[in-house]
Structure formats: structure tokens, C-alpha cells
Amino acid sequence: MDQSSKSALFEVYLRLRPGGPTNNSSFSLTAPDRFLTVEEPPTEDAPPTHITLNPPNDNRRRAVEKFAFTKVFEEEASQLDLFGGTGVLPLVEGVLGPQGGDGRDGLLATLGVTGSGKTHTIMGSKSQRGLTQLALDVLYRSISNNILDPNTTTSLHATIAASDPSEAQVMSAQMFLDTMFSDPAAPSRASSRAPTPMVLAGTLPIAQCKSPPSTCNVEDGVLGTAALPTVSRSPFSNIPSYMQSTFAQARKYVFTKSPLKGESYPPPTPRRHLLQRPSVLPQLPNISNVTVNADQHAEYAILISMYEVYNDRIFDLLTPALPGKSTKEFRRRPLLFKPTEQSPDRKVVAGLRKIICGTMREALMVLEAGLHERRVAGTGSNSVSSRSHGFFCVEVKKRRRSRAPGAWGGSALTIVDLAGSERARDAKTQGATLQEAGKINESLMYLGQCLQMQSDIGSSTKPNLVPFRQCKLTELLFSNSFPSTSTPSHHHSSHNRNPQKAIMIVTADPLGDFNATSQILRYSALAREITVPRIPSVTSTILAQSTASHYFAPRTGRASPTETERETMEIAALEIARLSEEIDGLRDALRDEQDRRVESDAHLESMTDRIMEVEMTVREEVFAEMEAKMQEEMRRWKVNLAAESDRNDEHLDRKLEILTKTMDLGADEEDKENANSGPGEDLELENDQLRREVAQLRRELGSRSPSKSQRMPLRESRSNRTLNDIGRSMENLRISNAPTPQQDKARGGVSGSGSPLKKVRKFTGKKWDMGAGDEGDML
Numbered sequence: 001m002d003q004s005s006k007s008a009l010f011e012v013y014l015r016l017r018p019g020g021p022t023n024n025s026s027f028s029l030t031a032p033d034r035f036l037t038v039e040e041p042p043t044e045d046a047p048p049t050h051i052t053l054n055p056p057n058d059n060r061r062r063a064v065e066k067f068a069f070t071k072v073f074e075e076e077a078s079q080l081d082l083f084g085g086t087g088v089l090p091l092v093e094g095v096l097g098p099q100g101g102d103g104r105d106g107l108l109a110t111l112g113v114t115g116s117g118k119t120h121t122i123m124g125s126k127s128q129r130g131l132t133q134l135a136l137d138v139l140y141r142s143i144s145n146n147i148l149d150p151n152t153t154t155s156l157h158a159t160i161a162a163s164d165p166s167e168a169q170v171m172s173a174q175m176f177l178d179t180m181f182s183d184p185a186a187p188s189r190a191s192s193r194a195p196t197p198m199v200l201a202g203t204l205p206i207a208q209c210k211s212p213p214s215t216c217n218v219e220d221g222v223l224g225t226a227a228l229p230t231v232s233r234s235p236f237s238n239i240p241s242y243m244q245s246t247f248a249q250a251r252k253y254v255f256t257k258s259p260l261k262g263e264s265y266p267p268p269t270p271r272r273h274l275l276q277r278p279s280v281l282p283q284l285p286n287i288s289n290v291t292v293n294a295d296q297h298a299e300y301a302i303l304i305s306m307y308e309v310y311n312d313r314i315f316d317l318l319t320p321a322l323p324g325k326s327t328k329e330f331r332r333r334p335l336l337f338k339p340t341e342q343s344p345d346r347k348v349v350a351g352l353r354k355i356i357c358g359t360m361r362e363a364l365m366v367l368e369a370g371l372h373e374r375r376v377a378g379t380g381s382n383s384v385s386s387r388s389h390g391f392f393c394v395e396v397k398k399r400r401r402s403r404a405p406g407a408w409g410g411s412a413l414t415i416v417d418l419a420g421s422e423r424a425r426d427a428k429t430q431g432a433t434l435q436e437a438g439k440i441n442e443s444l445m446y447l448g449q450c451l452q453m454q455s456d457i458g459s460s461t462k463p464n465l466v467p468f469r470q471c472k473l474t475e476l477l478f479s480n481s482f483p484s485t486s487t488p489s490h491h492h493s494s495h496n497r498n499p500q501k502a503i504m505i506v507t508a509d510p511l512g513d514f515n516a517t518s519q520i521l522r523y524s525a526l527a528r529e530i531t532v533p534r535i536p537s538v539t540s541t542i543l544a545q546s547t548a549s550h551y552f553a554p555r556t557g558r559a560s561p562t563e564t565e566r567e568t569m570e571i572a573a574l575e576i577a578r579l580s581e582e583i584d585g586l587r588d589a590l591r592d593e594q595d596r597r598v599e600s601d602a603h604l605e606s607m608t609d610r611i612m613e614v615e616m617t618v619r620e621e622v623f624a625e626m627e628a629k630m631q632e633e634m635r636r637w638k639v640n641l642a643a644e645s646d647r648n649d650e651h652l653d654r655k656l657e658i659l660t661k662t663m664d665l666g667a668d669e670e671d672k673e674n675a676n677s678g679p680g681e682d683l684e685l686e687n688d689q690l691r692r693e694v695a696q697l698r699r700e701l702g703s704r705s706p707s708k709s710q711r712m713p714l715r716e717s718r719s720n721r722t723l724n725d726i727g728r729s730m731e732n733l734r735i736s737n738a739p740t741p742q743q744d745k746a747r748g749g750v751s752g753s754g755s756p757l758k759k760v761r762k763f764t765g766k767k768w769d770m771g772a773g774d775e776g777d778m779l
């Protein structure tokens, strides 16, 4: 395997994590198989550079892969071995620019599966310092004679703030630390979500809170959110002498939280919980004898800034979250990576808070404060897992040492603790953390693409070929990788910037997740070789596919025909491995999907049954209610009908009674008249006519009111009798036609002087009318 094609933009080292119980390994009675072996170096003196990945013995046809790195650090390698053997020292020296000029930007990053030891390597542990602390140590010691003391150099703050191209809030370390940390004599319970190795003393409960009562929040049992330390001394007690003149303004900042117009000094942001000042810092490994060259003709100042890339957005880690206006929720404002007025040709993270640190201790304290802010959430894979990509920037400001010092220039050392890649399935995460895992994996995939591409082109002069603008992470990591011309507006001159020197330390757990580790190594290794165990018959088909070369482009330059064949076979084998893995994944997904389908079908069925049951019940209830209402209505209607019918009968009876009485009266009158006058033929005729009318009337009554037919006999007998009486009366009428005045009087209500016959007719007509009207009412 040719390793000459080593990465042009990154040196890539591999560090293996020592075995032992890990958070990410699920409980198992059998020890996990080691899938990674380190190849023997060709000579005894040479460090190992190659490793082999042996896939686990399962059904999948996976190739044995061999990877090459700049150097491989095995499990027993110490932090000091890493520090001395990974090129961190040249990186620091490059930033200091011992030969004059601005120096060269340096980037140190760790990449690996979650839990593989990235944070341990870069930030250290409780007893061992990481590469960050060691780099700071050697940096500060190397410029100890040239570094400016911010407490005594009056113009330092102002000149640095003026020269900063990134619209930063430049602040002295003392001011910043006073707003972040409580007095050592007043320990708080503030706890870091990302416990860092530097804080040896634990956090204290409220019972141990020795600060004045005003700073203790009784409700939640932690130090109050009233930000400024109302502890034993004023937050301004440490204001350096040169700033005493602006003390009043600074005080105003603190209490109004808004900077004065035109003022460059930023207000310290109030904190919710003050952190405890670390009392003891780890000292090991000891590198007190190690220094690098610095520019002896220059004076230096160090600015520390920290930010994280979380869900593809940049957040300042040194500006604590502030409560929102509408909601009381603490929110952080995302920052932009953009060109600024003073840096038109080069993107910078704009608006960061930058802290001038005169000593290493101050720098470490700022680091501790930043780590506290870093978003860390426990996941199934690693109980203290970094859920963001953390950036720690050490800007080394440099200017020519003279009575009239020139403008500040310099370079930066950026140390990146990348979030661990993980399988969402393994992480057992939910909701927001699942989204985090997706974003992390996506950004790492883009990083892998950039690493592969930059290896393939083998040149650092073609930025367009490295697709680093796909996400914030790769933009931040690679934008300084190419030579650029910087034109600071206030200089009115342009100067060439050197491309950054970058080191990537890949961490791997040989007993961890094979697939995830293999993927990371494929992305990051400088070269690889594949031993094909068995080429399936589909290989030829796959070989024909040009897409394969898109995914796994050859890493070496031009190849001979046999090499080409071999590479093609490797590509095919890798493609087969990838496809079979994908198929397995899809099969799992399909099985899950089928289970879910069966579940939802059963649910649907039971829901349908339930709906039908409910519908039946409702129908029955409605029907019963309707039935009851109908019965009630029917009963009411019958009662009304009977009452109405009785009323009609009564009415009819009364009418007939009146008619009978009237006819009786008429007959009496007639008798009297007959007594006075002789019989006449006209009266006889009229009598017949009346009989017919009465008969007709009776028929009408009978046909109009069938319900009364049963009563008819009674009425008929009465009517017969009445008719006989009428007949008799008519006979009498023949005798006397005219009533006497006395008879008129005796008749009472019946007035008028017409003949009785006319009256009978009148009643008959009236009765007819009424009968018809009554029937109409009844209907």
C-alpha cells in the first residue's frame, strides 16, 4: 500500500483506546472480539503506521480492510506520547511565527466514534492533561519574555479591539472571570454539564453555600440567578489600573446590560449560576522542559475564544445564554461565519467574545467556563457525550517590538473536539437528541467527503475541488486550508496568508462498534487496501457501474493496468460490503415496518368494531326515544280527539234541542192559528216541504258524522218523536198562522214578527252551516 499519497491538508494519526468497561458496550457475558490489529512496522525503529480491520464472523460478506496513517498510537500510548509524536509542537511553533511575519494557522482536531477517546485525548482527564492544556503550556512558556501583560500595558485592550476583524467583544480575562466564577471563599453548587478534568474540587450543595443570603436561591437550592457576584467583593475590584477611568461606564454596563454608544468595552453578561473557581489544575504530564521557538523581535498577546457548532449553527461558548424577551427561557444567539468590513476576503466567526489572557491559568479558566457552556446530553452510547463540535481558538496576536509598535497581526491555533458519530439505533436517543445525532452524522459525512477529496487531488491549491462549503463544520475546518490573499480594509494593503497546518487525531476502540469504526477509518485514512475474501458473481456487474468509483475513488495517482484491475476489484468488494450492509439495514427497517403495519391493522380493526358498537348503541337509544315520543304524542292526540268529539256531540245535541224547542213552539203557535183560521192548501204543501227538509237534514247528519252512528238510534227516536211533534205542530199551524202579541212576548229572545215557518227555515239553515263548520274544525 502506497502511503506517499498522504493527505495534503491533514496529517492523520490514529490512537487506539485501551480496553475495559465502557459506557457504550451493552452488558454481555462474553468479551467482545477485537476486530482491529496493528501491523508490524517494516523496521524495528519505525513507528506502526498500518492497521487491519477484520470483520466479525457473521453472514455478511465483508472485505478485510487495511488502513494507513501517519502514525498509529496503540492502547498503551500516554498523553505525552501523543503530544510529542503528533506534530503539535511544530503546530504551536508555526503559530508563533519564529521567522517573523504573521505565522501559520494551526488546526488540531479529533475524530472518532462516540466514546472512542476524543475528549480524553484533546482535553485530558482529571489526572492527565490533554493536548490543549499541553499546547497552552508550551505556548505561554515559549513567549514568556515577549507576552504583554494586559494589567500594565495600557493600550493593549484598545489596540487589540481596534485591530480585530471579526466584530468581536474583546474583554480582559479578569473582568470575564469575575462574572463567570464565584469567589473561591464562596463556593457555589454550579455544576458543569461537561465535567472537565481541570476542576478537581466538586461542586457544593446549598448547605455549604457560604455566600451572603442574597445570592442563594432558596427555591431551587442553588445560587441565585442574580448574576453579578454579590459575594464578598465588588465585581470591579479586579479592574486593572488602566481601566479605572472607565470604571463608572463599566459599572453602568453591568447594571443596564447595554453597551454605551461608541464604547468598545463589552458588558460582562450576567450568569445564572456562578461557577466554582478551580483550585487545583492537573500538572501531568510535566513538560516544563519543552519550549518552541518564538519571534524574539515581536511582542505577543493571547486572545481566547470558544464556540460550538450545534445543529449546523455556531454559538459562542463564552457568552452565556440570556433570557428571551417574551419567554423566560434562556436563549443563545447563533453567530455568522462571514466576511466582515475588516476582513472582506476571509470569512470569520463574527461577534464572538474574545478574552485577553495574560497567563496560562487565565486561559485554562476561560476554557473551563467555555466547556461548562458546551452542550452535552447523555445518550445511550456515552453517558457524557459531546453533542456538538467544540472549537477552542487561541489567537496569537503579534506585532513588531519597538517604541512605536506596528499593527497587530498573527495567527490562530484552533483545537476542535468533534462530536462522536454514532448510529441513531445504538444511541437509543429520542426527539431533539435524535435530531442532534442526525446533524452530527451528516456533518461528519461531509467532513469525510472533504478528507477523501483532498487526499485524492493530492494538492492544497485547489479549494474548489474540496466540497467544504456543504456545512458549517467543514467550512470552519477547511476555509483556512488554502492560500489566500487577505486585504484588511484599514491597512489598504494585501498580504498572502499561508494555508493552515492541520493535524487530525482519529480515535478508535478496537472492541467497539465495527461498522462505525470502519466507516470513520475509511473517511480519514491516508491510504487503504482491501483483501477480498470471496468475489461474488455480481462483481462484474458492479465493476461496470461507474457510480462505484464515485463513492470510492482511488487514492493513488495514475495506476498501471494491473493496479487498475486490483483497485477495481477493491472498489467492487467495498461496494459489495456497503450494499450488503445497506440490504441488512433495509431488511431490518422492512421488518420493523411490517411489525408496525400489523400493529396498526389490528388497531384499525378494533377501532372499526368499537365504532360499530357505538353506532348500534346510539341507534337503539334514538329509536327508543322516538318510540316513546310517538306513543306520548299518540296518546295526547287520542285524548284531544275524544274531547273534541264529545264537545261536538254536545254542541249538536244542544242545537237539536234548540231546534226541537223551536219547532214545538212553532207547533203551538200553529195550533193556535189553526184554531182561528181554516185549513189551507198552501200550508199543507209547506208542511210536506218541511218534512222533506228535516229528512234531508237527518240524512246529512248521518253521513257527515259516522262516529255518531251509534248514537243515532237514540237521536233518531228523539228525532222521530220530534218530527211527529213537528207534524202535529204543522197541523196546528194550519189553524192559526199569526201569533198573538202575548205569544211573541212569551217567546223571549226570539224576536221578529215573521211566520214560524220562516223561523224554522232559518234555524235549519243555521244548523246546516254550523254542522259544516264543526266538521271542518274536526277535520
Ligand SMILES: Nc1ncnc2c1ncn2[C@@H]1O[C@H](COP(=O)(O)OP(=O)(O)OP(=O)(O)O)[C@@H](O)[C@H]1O
Residues within 6 Å of the ligand: 016, 017, 018, 112, 113, 114, 115, 116, 117, 118, 119, 120, 121, 125, 382, 384, 385, 386, 418, 419, 420, 421, 507
Ligand atoms: N486513552 C485512554 N486512556 C484511558 N481512558 C480513556 C482513553 N480514551 C478514552 N478513555 C475513557 O473512555 C471514556 C470515553 O472517552 P471520551 O469521553 O474521551 O470519548 P469521546 O470520543 O470524546 O466521546 P464523545 O464523542 O461521546 O464525547 C472516558 O471515560 C475516558 O476517560
